[in-house]
Amino acid sequence: MPDSNFAERSEEQVSGAKVIAQALKTQDVEYIFGIVGIPVTEIAIAAQQLGIKYIGMRNEQAACYAASAIGYLTGRPLLMIGGSSERNQETMGAFQEFPQVEACRLYTKFSARPSSIEAIPFVIEKAVRTSIYGRPGACYVDIPADFVNLQVNVNSLKYTECCMSPPISMAETSAVRMAASVIRNAKQPLLIIGKGAAYAHAEENIKKLVEQYKLPFLPTPMGKGVVPDNHPNCVGAARSRALQFADVIVLFGARLNWILHFGLPPRYQPDVKFIQVDICAEELGNNVKPTVTLLGDISAVSKQLLEELDKTSWEYPPESKWWKTLREKMKSNEAASKELASKKSLPMNYYTVFYHVQEQLPRDCFVVSEGANTMDIGRTVLQNYLPRHRLDAGTFGTMGVGLGFAIAAAMVAKDRHPGQRVICVEGDSAFGFSGMEVETICRYNLPIILLVVNNNGIYQGFDMDAWKETLKFQDPTAVVPPMCLLPNSHYEQIMTAFGGKGYFVETPEELQKSLRQSLADTSKPSLINIMIEPQATRKAQDFHWLTRSNM
Numbered sequence: 001m002p003d004s005n006f007a008e009r010s011e012e013q014v015s016g017a018k019v020i021a022q023a024l025k026t027q028d029v030e031y032i033f034g035i036v037g038i039p040v041t042e043i044a045i046a047a048q049q050l051g052i053k054y055i056g057m058r059n060e061q062a063a064c065y066a067a068s069a070i071g072y073l074t075g076r077p078l079l080m081i082g083g084s085s086e087r088n089q090e091t092m093g094a095f096q097e098f099p100q101v102e103a104c105r106l107y108t109k110f111s112a113r114p115s116s117i118e119a120i121p122f123v124i125e126k127a128v129r130t131s132i133y134g135r136p137g138a139c140y141v142d143i144p145a146d147f148v149n150l151q152v153n154v155n156s157l158k159y160t161e162c163c164m165s166p167p168i169s170m171a172e173t174s175a176v177r178m179a180a181s182v183i184r185n186a187k188q189p190l191l192i193i194g195k196g197a198a199y200a201h202a203e204e205n206i207k208k209l210v211e212q213y214k215l216p217f218l219p220t221p222m223g224k225g226v227v228p229d230n231h232p233n234c235v236g237a238a239r240s241r242a243l244q245f246a247d248v249i250v251l252f253g254a255r256l257n258w259i260l261h262f263g264l265p266p267r268y269q270p271d272v273k274f275i276q277v278d279i280c281a282e283e284l285g286n287n288v289k290p291t292v293t294l295l296g297d298i299s300a301v302s303k304q305l306l307e308e309l310d311k312t313s314w315e316y317p318p319e320s321k322w323w324k325t326l327r328e329k330m331k332s333n334e335a336a337s338k339e340l341a342s343k344k345s346l347p348m349n350y351y352t353v354f355y356h357v358q359e360q361l362p363r364d365c366f367v368v369s370e371g372a373n374t375m376d377i378g379r380t381v382l383q384n385y386l387p388r389h390r391l392d393a394g395t396f397g398t399m400g401v402g403l404g405f406a407i408a409a410a411m412v413a414k415d416r417h418p419g420q421r422v423i424c425v426e427g428d429s430a431f432g433f434s435g436m437e438v439e440t441i442c443r444y445n446l447p448i449i450l451l452v453v454n455n456n457g458i459y460q461g462f463d464m465d466a467w468k469e470t471l472k473f474q475d476p477t478a479v480v481p482p483m484c485l486l487p488n489s490h491y492e493q494i495m496t497a498f499g500g501k502g503y504f505v506e507t508p509e510e511l512q513k514s515l516r517q518s519l520a521d522t523s524k525p526s527l528i529n530i531m532i533e534p535q536a537t538r539k540a541q542d543f544h545w546l547t548r549s550n551m
Helices: 004-011 016-026 041-049 060-074 100-105 117-132 145-149 173-184 195-199 203-212 236-245 258-263 298-309 321-341 350-360 373-381 402-416 428-433 437-443 464-470 492-497 508-520
Strands: 013-015 031-034 053-056 079-084 110-112 139-144 151-153 189-193 217-219 248-252 273-278 292-295 366-370 390-392 422-427 448-454 501-505 526-531
Touching: 013 016, 016 041, 016 117, 016 145, 031 041, 031 060, 031 402, 041 053, 041 145, 053 402, 053 437, 060 079, 060 402, 079 100, 079 117, 079 145, 100 110, 100 139, 110 117, 117 139, 139 145, 173 248, 173 273, 173 292, 173 298, 189 203, 195 203, 195 298, 203 298, 217 236, 236 321, 273 298, 292 298, 321 350, 350 373, 350 448, 350 508, 366 373, 366 402, 373 422, 390 402, 402 422, 402 428, 402 437, 402 448, 422 428, 428 448, 437 448, 437 492, 448 508, 492 501, 492 526, 501 508, 508 526
Parallel strands: 031 053, 079 139, 110 139, 189 217, 189 248, 248 273, 273 292, 366 390, 366 422, 422 448, 448 526, 501 526
Antiparallel strands: 013 151
């Protein structure tokens, strides 16, 4: 007698949507952020049925920002899946027809369209593997609309096993030996801890380097917390001075791009020696020729450096002239910031706001930030004590990332760090880019506190008196400066409209009280709308924030 069960199995059909979901599940994908619609709704439903968390966003950009932040926080970088037109309508002007694979190829590490449903598991495995190997980056998989509901026989499918973790590469022994020698001979050394060090989980080894050899360090924005910001060897308060006069700089996963002023004078000494540690060979020697290059995994390479430096009893003298110079500059800069923070005048300035916020922030919270002055000043005042707990606009300075990043951080906090809060600090202009994601936050009841630092504009705005003056004119478009926004906008009401808590604050006392209440109430997200002086700005800087090219 034929096996009837076998016959049933051989006839079993499965949809393309379920194949996609299973392929993602096999590759250990935990989260999907997106907006459903034709032709991807079924994919989201199939993913949920397999236990993958689907977070429905209000804007596709915000969904992508959230997914990219999840990639950074979990080590499973961004994979984009897009629905495209049906195959039999190609070149006919089909619904939303566009050469998506070709368009994405320029901006991703891998961009492909499976040739069949059976090929989907292979393509998704390759996309995931490519995204996490070497320097992590985004990959794109294009899904024809007719694939989603097309049925195939289960026996025709083969799911590719989950890709292996990225291989850990180490630097050449001779290069490590040379780097250690250069560090030992440095008169004015500096370690720069970049985002790559955080991603590589290099905190244990780098902290040992800092403490064992008494070396000053400077974190980049998303390198904050690899070694705690309040560590005595952190020279963030003397950033310009440290960069300008160091004679040996070790870059741990930090690029010499505009954020680090390209490594060029006048922000650096002309003869400064760079030791560059990076996972990406193409990054080595970019803009400045390094004295030593250490290609490899940053955690592994920093351990190699430790082992090499351990061969002698050397340490950098903590009472050196260099340390004295740095400490004096840190003290004067901190005093200037403290003076601004202590001002009693209203409306408040940035430093006053951040001083009171910093006083109450939990040490283990995630800090997300975006804006112009809001983000720049916040980087110097709001401290991080744990690695991978800082997310901000980074290299591209993209506005609108904040709420997506905060949602991603909240998902990670919920699943991996129960009880940790997410504090999202926004400029009022930046908040406007993705403000509707407040509904997403409330829908999933995420433990996020939004702080909107509101100066009524982009960089600077008008106060209400100046605004009223413009209303005397029949045509406000002729007299309202392009950077001005509507004064005293009640952004907190967006939060209350969706069931969260909202606060409108104008004084330090109101700020302290609202933040205290928000931190204590874990049942609902909240938004604190903080009014500040529209003309408030940063304290005087030694250099303009953006280094112009002198090449």
